[in-house]
Structure formats: structure tokens, C-alpha cells
Amino acid sequence: MIFTTIHHPLIYKLEENNYSILLMIINECLENMLLICDNERKIINTITEYTLLWPQKHRKRIQEFFKKMKKKNRIIYIDKINNINSEMDCKTELCDNILSIISDDIDLILCGSSCVNCFDKYSRNIVNIDEYSVSGFLIKRRRSNSVIIEANKYSVEQFSREYLYPIFKYAKSIKIIDRVLGYHIDNHPGELSENYRRGLELIIKSIVESSLKKELLIDIYTTLCLSVNILHIDETRENIVAFICYLEKKFSTKINLFFKGDLDSKFVHDRFIVTNQISIQIGRGIDIVSENGMIRDTVISLVNNPGNFMFNINTLPDIGGNKKQDVS
The missing domain is CATH 3.40.50 (Rossmann fold)
Incomplete structure (x- = not known):
């Protein structure tokens, strides 16, 4: 890419x-x-x-x-x-x-x-x-402008080396944008699904393993869909924050997490990784790692103007519970 x-x-x-x-x-x-x-x-x-x-x-x-x-x-x-x-x-x-x-x-x-x-x-x-x-x-x-990934063609290691490492190697800031992350819950209210856990862990692991920057800014933007999660909004938010803290400890890095309100479904639907050098769209989103450890089917494409959807995201209200810390 x-x-x-x-x-x-x-x-x-x-x-x-x-x-x-x-x-x-x-x-x-x-x-x-x-x-x-x-x-x-x-x-x-x-x-x-x-x-x-x-x-x-x-x-x-x-x-x-x-x-x-x-x-x-x-x-x-x-x-x-x-x-x-x-x-x-x-x-x-x-x-x-x-x-x-x-x-x-x-x-x-x-x-x-x-x-x-x-x-x-x-x-x-x-x-x-x-x-x-x-x-x-x-x-x-x-x-490489748009790549179709076939299901079970790549192991997580192969996928990281070919597609993720080059994107992260020289980047200073990385934004992970996935509206589904904040309300994709399992049968138990408030629990982030295993698919999303595996996918997000793969991305953070790839960032840490490939980046040459000692000071790296990682931001995750997601939403808690108020119309869906109103009964479990606090529990959902706390569980997502807990998982991000787990990733920080495991990979010795810092991650900022931003929750946006999305009652009217204005949060951009597609999923993106935006660095200070390049932006890509991931068709399936964070949910890319199957139970057998192989990459699921998806499409990865270059994005020419990330400013458009970032403006849309920044205009949505913060709904509290953001996890933000200084990188020094």
C-alpha cells in the first residue's frame, strides 16, 4: 500500500x-x-x-x-x-x-x-x-491502490508483514476508526466480541513491532450507538476501555480512545487506518482475524482525502468516558 x-x-x-x-x-x-x-x-x-x-x-x-x-x-x-x-x-x-x-x-x-x-x-x-x-x-x-484479500490466504504474520508493517514503520501518528467497535457486542451485554479483540490486538501488535518511532501517537475513534446501547452504555464503555488498557500493558504503548455519540448514524460507516503519511480503508473493519488465526476476506483501498470523514467525526459529540493521555 x-x-x-x-x-x-x-x-x-x-x-x-x-x-x-x-x-x-x-x-x-x-x-x-x-x-x-x-x-x-x-x-x-x-x-x-x-x-x-x-x-x-x-x-x-x-x-x-x-x-x-x-x-x-x-x-x-x-x-x-x-x-x-x-x-x-x-x-x-x-x-x-x-x-x-x-x-x-x-x-x-x-x-x-x-x-x-x-x-x-x-x-x-x-x-x-x-x-x-x-x-x-x-x-x-x-x-496496490485496492487489494482484495481472499479468506484464509494469509496468516496474521504474513498479512502484517505485507500490508501493515510498511504503513506503520515510519508513521508518527496513527488513527484507527471503526464505528462498529463501540457497539459490536456478544451475547453478554457490554462484552466486546472475540473477533474484534483479535483484530484490534493484531493491529496494535503490528504497530509496535514495525514502528521506528520512540514517541508514537495512537488514537482509536469509535461510537456507542445510543439507540442500541442505552441500557448497557456504561458497561460497554468500561469493557472497551479495560481491553485497551490490557493492550497498552501487553505491548508497552499508549493508546487514546475516543467515544462519539451517534444517535443519528452520522459516524462514517467505513473503517479506516489514518497515519500522518497515508490513509487506507478496510472493508471488513477491525474484524479481520478468524478463529483459526487466518485473515478473513476483506478489501483494502487507498483513501485520497481523509480530511472529509475526519471532519465528520470531529463534529460528533463526545459522550464521555474517553481514555486520553499525554505522549511524552
Whole structure:
């Protein structure tokens, strides 16, 4: 759903007839890619230097792209993890900078034809910019915009590694939004169902296992449907809070929980995971883990504008019992 990429700065030093290729690629980046750069800013600074030399009509678009990527928190700076120098004829420091941050988690290294051989010893995910439009990566990226998950195809471990870990790895804030959580109760009034317990535990576990952030903000938004739960509203709320406290203790993390009133069913029906980088919609919601430990059938899709439904949620009244704490 989200892909980690490295752009070789030299691809931004293009001839006039190649600008359209890169402008097409940056539009792809805005959908669901992260741009990984070195913490010393050598890669991003060199890219900036090259784009300042672009003709005005193209320079404005590329500058707007980097502004949007920054606003979406999609430019990630990481420390040097390798001491590798290029063994090829180009001998450019730019290749060495990229080699210093290469890892198995990088989904795409985009470079020009002169530097492809600098990286093929260390990664299989190299794409020549001239071949991007026919690359396997492009097909995979576009297919990931909406993915149908067949029942019992994935174990929870496989599902986490393929779909959840990449979403959470570099995120600083995560919102889990599921209106059903707050009034999906079992035969005993007020008890959160086992399906939802398993699903929510999987998501929190995946966040903690994959996140690189020491300070992470996790919010859960749900509703207590007053027309359904009026007789058991306090018990339902207390049991959900107790389960969240159990997850906090088990995974040594902090979770904020917000209950919204939904008498008129205005709380958004679909279920979402929203980070500070990307938003996805989960067709089945939190209820994704079956009794046999396999993932149930669902659909996962990218969401382009989460601000619309977040505005809707924020306008609903808090009905008390929220579990909120500072993250410091």
C-alpha cells in the first residue's frame, strides 16, 4: 500500500525531452510512496540544486511536488547504515550516498542507465528511469491502490508483514476508526466480541513491532450507538476501555480512545487506518482475524482525502468516558 523509494539525484539532471518522464513519476509518488534520503541531506540537497536549473514551467511543478511530499510527511531521513563504496567506473559520491542507506526494505531505487550497475549487487529493486513506465514496480504499485484479500490466504504474520508493517514503520501518528467497535457486542451485554479483540490486538501488535518511532501517537475513534446501547452504555464503555488498557500493558504503548455519540448514524460507516503519511480503508473493519488465526476476506483501498470523514467525526459529540493521555 505504501512503498519506500530512493531517487538518484542525477535523474533530476535531465535533458528537456525527459522532463515529462520524471513529472509522471512524481505524480505516482504522491499517491503512495515514501522518499528515503540520508540524514546528512546530501541526496535531497543535490536534488534541489539540480531542480533549480530546470526551466521555469517545469521547475514550478517539481518544487510543488516536494512541498506536497513534505506536507504529507513522505520524505524520510535515515542514518547511514552501510559502509559501502561504489565499485563501478562512475565513482560518484552520489552513488556512495545511496549505497549507505540501502536496505532490504527499499522497494525501488530509481536511477539513470549510467548508475544501474552501481546497485545491482546490493538490491534487486533497481529501475532505470527510462524503463519505469514498463517496470514491474509500476504494475505492483498501481495494483496496490485496492487489494482484495481472499479468506484464509494469509496468516496474521504474513498479512502484517505485507500490508501493515510498511504503513506503520515510519508513521508518527496513527488513527484507527471503526464505528462498529463501540457497539459490536456478544451475547453478554457490554462484552466486546472475540473477533474484534483479535483484530484490534493484531493491529496494535503490528504497530509496535514495525514502528521506528520512540514517541508514537495512537488514537482509536469509535461510537456507542445510543439507540442500541442505552441500557448497557456504561458497561460497554468500561469493557472497551479495560481491553485497551490490557493492550497498552501487553505491548508497552499508549493508546487514546475516543467515544462519539451517534444517535443519528452520522459516524462514517467505513473503517479506516489514518497515519500522518497515508490513509487506507478496510472493508471488513477491525474484524479481520478468524478463529483459526487466518485473515478473513476483506478489501483494502487507498483513501485520497481523509480530511472529509475526519471532519465528520470531529463534529460528533463526545459522550464521555474517553481514555486520553499525554505522549511524552
